[in-house]
Amino acid sequence: xxxxxxAMIFDVFGTVVDWRTSVAGIVAPAFKDKSIxxxxxxxxxxxxxxxxxxxxxxxxxxxxxxxxxxxxxxNLEQTLLHFGLNERFNDAEKATLNSAWEQLSPWPDVVDGxxxxxxKTIIAPCSNGSIALMTRLAKFGHLPWDCILxxxxxxxxxxxxxxYQKCCEALRLQPQQVMMVACHNNDLKAARESGxxxxxxxxxNEHGPKxxxxxxxxxxxxxVAEDFADLGMKFNRL
Amino acid sequence: xxxxxxAMIFDVFGTVVDWRTSVAGIVAPAFKDKSIxxxxxxxxxxxxxxxxxxxxxxxxxxxxxxxxxxxxxxNLEQTLLHFGLNERFNDAEKATLNSAWEQLSPWPDVVDGxxxxxxKTIIAPCSNGSIALMTRLAKFGHLPWDCILxxxxxxxxxxxxxxYQKCCEALRLQPQQVMMVACHNNDLKAARESGxxxxxxxxxNEHGPKxxxxxxxxxxxxxVAEDFADLGMKFNRL
Numbered sequence: 001x002x003x004x005x006x007a008m009i010f011d012v013f014g015t016v017v018d019w020r021t022s023v024a025g026i027v028a029p030a031f032k033d034k035s036i037x038x039x040x041x042x043x044x045x046x047x048x049x050x051x052x053x054x055x056x057x058x059x060x061x062x063x064x065x066x067x068x069x070x071x072x073x074x075n076l077e078q079t080l081l082h083f084g085l086n087e088r089f090n091d092a093e094k095a096t097l098n099s100a101w102e103q104l105s106p107w108p109d110v111v112d113g114x115x116x117x118x119x120k121t122i123i124a125p126c127s128n129g130s131i132a133l134m135t136r137l138a139k140f141g142h143l144p145w146d147c148i149l150x151x152x153x154x155x156x157x158x159x160x161x162x163x164y165q166k167c168c169e170a171l172r173l174q175p176q177q178v179m180m181v182a183c184h185n186n187d188l189k190a191a192r193e194s195g196x197x198x199x200x201x202x203x204x205n206e207h208g209p210k211x212x213x214x215x216x217x218x219x220x221x222x223x224v225a226e227d228f229a230d231l232g233m234k235f236n237r238l
Numbered sequence: 239x240x241x242x243x244x245a246m247i248f249d250v251f252g253t254v255v256d257w258r259t260s261v262a263g264i265v266a267p268a269f270k271d272k273s274i275x276x277x278x279x280x281x282x283x284x285x286x287x288x289x290x291x292x293x294x295x296x297x298x299x300x301x302x303x304x305x306x307x308x309x310x311x312x313n314l315e316q317t318l319l320h321f322g323l324n325e326r327f328n329d330a331e332k333a334t335l336n337s338a339w340e341q342l343s344p345w346p347d348v349v350d351g352x353x354x355x356x357x358k359t360i361i362a363p364c365s366n367g368s369i370a371l372m373t374r375l376a377k378f379g380h381l382p383w384d385c386i387l388x389x390x391x392x393x394x395x396x397x398x399x400x401x402y403q404k405c406c407e408a409l410r411l412q413p414q415q416v417m418m419v420a421c422h423n424n425d426l427k428a429a430r431e432s433g434x435x436x437x438x439x440x441x442x443n444e445h446g447p448k449x450x451x452x453x454x455x456x457x458x459x460x461x462v463a464e465d466f467a468d469l470g471m472k473f474n475r476l
Contacts (some may be wrong), residue, residue, distance in 0.1 A: 048440075067410070122374075122377065131391075132409050132410040134385070135362075135384050139360065150407065170366070170368075170390065172307060
């Protein structure tokens with residue numbers, strides 16, 4: 001089967017990068033500078049939790065497409081308000097905080113794993129992040145993508161089927177020639193419904209030590225892997 | 239000025255890769271296999287000459303956007319007809335010939351030059367080639383792009399202004415923060431009209447030894463360079 005897979009496309013937030021401790025690590029010194037007493041991990045979790053409801057308004061057509069960079073900034077305002085901190089940051093400082101999403105560290109197995117996979121197939125993010133965000137994140141984390149796909153290409157958000165379909169079309173490949181890789185079962189479920197092959201990589205600490213979801217593969221995905229090195233080995237044996 | 243430039247976007251056919259001798263080098267053995275007596279360089283020139291008129295129908299709105307891969311295949315049919323060779327190739331063989339455009343060799347100065355520039359700024363193709371074509375070309379030639387921009391992003395063809403504008407928007411940059419690099423004066427003229435910075439790299443052999451156009455910078459482009467190494471040095475001094 002691996003010979004028939006011509007591209008692997010990847011979820012990024014959670015699967016490729018550790019957004020939670022990265023965002024907290026960037027927010028923490030900004031809080032310290034202003035003597036703000038707020039748990040950076042709780043702040044990161046609250047900010048991220050606003051993500052899906054905001055995209056849902058776009059997926060349902062209630063709101064036109066706007067890039068995730070703008071959604072992150074809107075959600076930052078809500079998060080600052082929730083923690084009673086909105087008056088403590090001016091617009092320039094908020095923009096700086098928002099750029100935390102461009103500075104997320106890859107999990108330790110990612111860069112070597114992607115380099116291995118890149119020698120076999122096309123590799124690209126299929127993230128809800130914009131081309132701009134994914135490009136800056138790749139430069140920050142030295143992610144060796146062949147191209148940047150995802151929400152901007154489809155002008156819609158995963159798991160809307162158009163995102164998976166438009167990414168395959170952009171590569172001029174059939175869905176069955178493309179494998180979606182993610183640590184989220186719902187992302188793979190949607191990709192499979194559009195005809196793509198599927199690879200699950202478990203990320204048990206995406207949401208910290210109390211994570212309760214996506215600890216196991218919830219279906220017979222084509223690959224179920226422990227990390228990107230394991231993904232590469234299992235891809236070669238497909 | 240180099241500090242204010244956050245991305246460099248590149249013309250590809252001619253500026254980055256030597257399409258003429260590459261296409262001829264791929265067509266030649268296919269002709270030899272069939273004992274066809276046709277000059278591969280003349281064939282490549284004729285095929286490429288159909289390129290601009292075909293795109294023009296899309297730029298003017300006479301025809302909806304289709305990817306360059308499809309235009310290349312249509313133009314291959316015309317080229318084979320012109321040389322009396324259309325009956326000699328079946329559809330699968332034509333598709334194989336058409337994939338010549340995914341196997342174009344970079345000029346010798348390109349890969350090292352791009353690696354240097356990539357350490358300073360975002361680098362991306364802004365070509366009329368599709369995302370699929372540019373991705374495969376990058377894998378073939380080891381072009382270290384940060385992302386793939388160009389015609390597919392705008393659903394239109396250079397030098398239509400929307401292509402330059404949409405590429406800047408995709409990076410969430412202002413036009414003056416982006417430098418267009420090309421060996422074609424008309425490409426730079428259009429980019430400048432949309433507010434981008436401009437870099438000219440001379441490619442005196444793009445069209446072979448009898449080349450008569452684009453042998454010199456025809457305006458005061460922000461950089462005028464001999465090759466990509468020179469481009470990098472002049473970029474650092476801006």
